[in-house]
Amino acid sequence: MKSAVDRLILDEILPRTNPVPEIELLYRMMRDYPERGGKGMRPYICVTSCRAFGGSESDALLTAAGLELFQNWILIHDDIEDGSELRRGAPALHRKYDWTLALNTGDALHARMWQALLRNRERLGEARALDVMDEFARMINETTEGQQMELSWVVDKTWSLTPEDYFRMCTKKTSWYTVISPLRLGGLAAGAAPESLAPLVEAGTTLGVAFQIHDDVLNLSAGAKYGKQYADDLLEGKRTLILIRLLQVAKGEERQRVVEIFARSREERRAHLDELLGMIERYRVLAFASDQARSLLDRALATLKTVRWTGDAGAAARLEEIARYSVERDW
Amino acid sequence: MKSAVDRLILDEILPRTNPVPEIELLYRMMRDYPERGGKGMRPYICVTSCRAFGGSESDALLTAAGLELFQNWILIHDDIEDGSELRRGAPALHRKYDWTLALNTGDALHARMWQALLRNRERLGEARALDVMDEFARMINETTEGQQMELSWVVDKTWSLTPEDYFRMCTKKTSWYTVISPLRLGGLAAGAAPESLAPLVEAGTTLGVAFQIHDDVLNLSAGAKYGKQYADDLLEGKRTLILIRLLQVAKGEERQRVVEIFARSREERRAHLDELLGMIERYRVLAFASDQARSLLDRALATLKTVRWTGDAGAAARLEEIARYSVERDW
Numbered sequence: 001m002k003s004a005v006d007r008l009i010l011d012e013i014l015p016r017t018n019p020v021p022e023i024e025l026l027y028r029m030m031r032d033y034p035e036r037g038g039k040g041m042r043p044y045i046c047v048t049s050c051r052a053f054g055g056s057e058s059d060a061l062l063t064a065a066g067l068e069l070f071q072n073w074i075l076i077h078d079d080i081e082d083g084s085e086l087r088r089g090a091p092a093l094h095r096k097y098d099w100t101l102a103l104n105t106g107d108a109l110h111a112r113m114w115q116a117l118l119r120n121r122e123r124l125g126e127a128r129a130l131d132v133m134d135e136f137a138r139m140i141n142e143t144t145e146g147q148q149m150e151l152s153w154v155v156d157k158t159w160s161l162t163p164e165d166y167f168r169m170c171t172k173k174t175s176w177y178t179v180i181s182p183l184r185l186g187g188l189a190a191g192a193a194p195e196s197l198a199p200l201v202e203a204g205t206t207l208g209v210a211f212q213i214h215d216d217v218l219n220l221s222a223g224a225k226y227g228k229q230y231a232d233d234l235l236e237g238k239r240t241l242i243l244i245r246l247l248q249v250a251k252g253e254e255r256q257r258v259v260e261i262f263a264r265s266r267e268e269r270r271a272h273l274d275e276l277l278g279m280i281e282r283y284r285v286l287a288f289a290s291d292q293a294r295s296l297l298d299r300a301l302a303t304l305k306t307v308r309w310t311g312d313a314g315a316a317a318r319l320e321e322i323a324r325y326s327v328e329r330d331w
Numbered sequence: 332m333k334s335a336v337d338r339l340i341l342d343e344i345l346p347r348t349n350p351v352p353e354i355e356l357l358y359r360m361m362r363d364y365p366e367r368g369g370k371g372m373r374p375y376i377c378v379t380s381c382r383a384f385g386g387s388e389s390d391a392l393l394t395a396a397g398l399e400l401f402q403n404w405i406l407i408h409d410d411i412e413d414g415s416e417l418r419r420g421a422p423a424l425h426r427k428y429d430w431t432l433a434l435n436t437g438d439a440l441h442a443r444m445w446q447a448l449l450r451n452r453e454r455l456g457e458a459r460a461l462d463v464m465d466e467f468a469r470m471i472n473e474t475t476e477g478q479q480m481e482l483s484w485v486v487d488k489t490w491s492l493t494p495e496d497y498f499r500m501c502t503k504k505t506s507w508y509t510v511i512s513p514l515r516l517g518g519l520a521a522g523a524a525p526e527s528l529a530p531l532v533e534a535g536t537t538l539g540v541a542f543q544i545h546d547d548v549l550n551l552s553a554g555a556k557y558g559k560q561y562a563d564d565l566l567e568g569k570r571t572l573i574l575i576r577l578l579q580v581a582k583g584e585e586r587q588r589v590v591e592i593f594a595r596s597r598e599e600r601r602a603h604l605d606e607l608l609g610m611i612e613r614y615r616v617l618a619f620a621s622d623q624a625r626s627l628l629d630r631a632l633a634t635l636k637t638v639r640w641t642g643d644a645g646a647a648a649r650l651e652e653i654a655r656y657s658v659e660r661d662w
Contacts (some may be wrong), residue, residue, distance in 0.1 A: 004581075023476045026549075027475060077434060077627060078433075081435060098486045100411075103411065104412060104475055104478050105479075107475050107478075108472070111472055112472070114445060114464070114468050115468040118461065132450055133445070133449055134449055137443075137446040141446070144436075144439035145349075147435050148436075148439070149353040149354065151429070152353040152432065155429040246408065248364075253533055
């Protein structure tokens, strides 16, 4: 399934050649992240949900490709905003090419995403094609709002955050495009009525947050399998649940010390990485975060069991598997 | 008409309040450029074209609002990419707020544009709503390709360009979203068949290039009425027809001198502005550019006369007026 989506994107949706060399470079840049290949989890959830609601794999392929294109263009912009160095084990696009070209490439890829979704018109008919696009618009609204929260915390040097702040940000920034919309889009592609998909919001919310917490844990524990640079989140000053928890459990001088380290520049912070990692270990913060992810997963699984799937029961079972995988994966 | 589009955008499409302060800031930033108010030329062309093809003003309002939203989000990103200081007489968004937040705001506004277009479904029906969105996708593809050409020239320090290179870039970067698509979108909103709108590509191409040349001339001649900073194009090193012509007519040491000045940083270049302006004056480059704009206008007017409008003849006449205005305006 993943290879079908990748082929659709690379062979049919994204252009490859143009007589103007500058434009051919744009095409090469647009293909860069898609060619690196991601986990493909979002398209997988979308296609599997479509089958669980009685649709076929091919009903959901263009929509799944749209999700993958969304992930790719927003990662290009996120990487610029966060000053990230690596993406999927290679230099981020704005480090491989001039950053102004990378920014423009994100916009170009964004438009190609909508163009792919417009092709649903032939496959799914006009009404379903429009329903799918409505969901995409909502999903992007949520994602950019979550991104704004996270970026604002960094810009304003906000440190007094609670786990609830994190859950709210993370629901918008991660849950919508990682789980909620992939589940709902599968249903829409299968022809389910938009109203009937409301219960998927709750399951997707908790599962998405669990996924992100696990991702943040991986950034501080995984080896070479993980595509981002080790401990990049700490260098970027990302407000992860881990950091928020550390600032809650560390007291007095020690908390002050953490805030001081994060007030410094990214490069200066690098010299204090071991000190931060030592505190995270001492306060068992990773274990706390993993426990949270696990308990969110249990809630999500319980909610998924209440959904009335109208199609393939095997597909519904695979959605539970992917839920477990999302907080147990080691990459 | 302009006020109807502005009201639609500010009162119905863009949100205003949110309990999360960071998100309310996003909304404020999204409203910033729209509230500054532009010339409104693109929505005007769209609505007027709709009437000339037999539709009503209200048939085209959401589509016209989409064009204005497009202009606003792409300007936010363009201003970041070009390092622009001013926009419509006030600091560019990334100079008023943190630039990472401005980048994200552009993406958020981009999604709201598609959401506005999806509302055409109720007004125009599913088929026309989808036709309008097809045109938007094409328009954004062209615009980002043109932007990539222009940015690449700056990044690669390309100076050996011909007026033909400029026309090709400018057709993509300016003509499509300024004239071609506004004309065609008006027709689509009125229910014209997409095939019947093909002739508008030629008229819109020449008129758009004429508009951009005039804009570049204004940047070097206009007073306080012009929203961008005086001579900002020269400081940014933009490959305008003016600069390309100067590099063609200046010979030997003098040409070398121009290339040298443009090899310097923006700040250093500022000290040599008078020298550049002196050469532009001496070689009568602005007069050359204005002549080109005028002759493109004549061609566009001739092509417009061949279009078979099926609606209001007064509206078709107003399209000729706006064509003239676009190369005669002084702001």
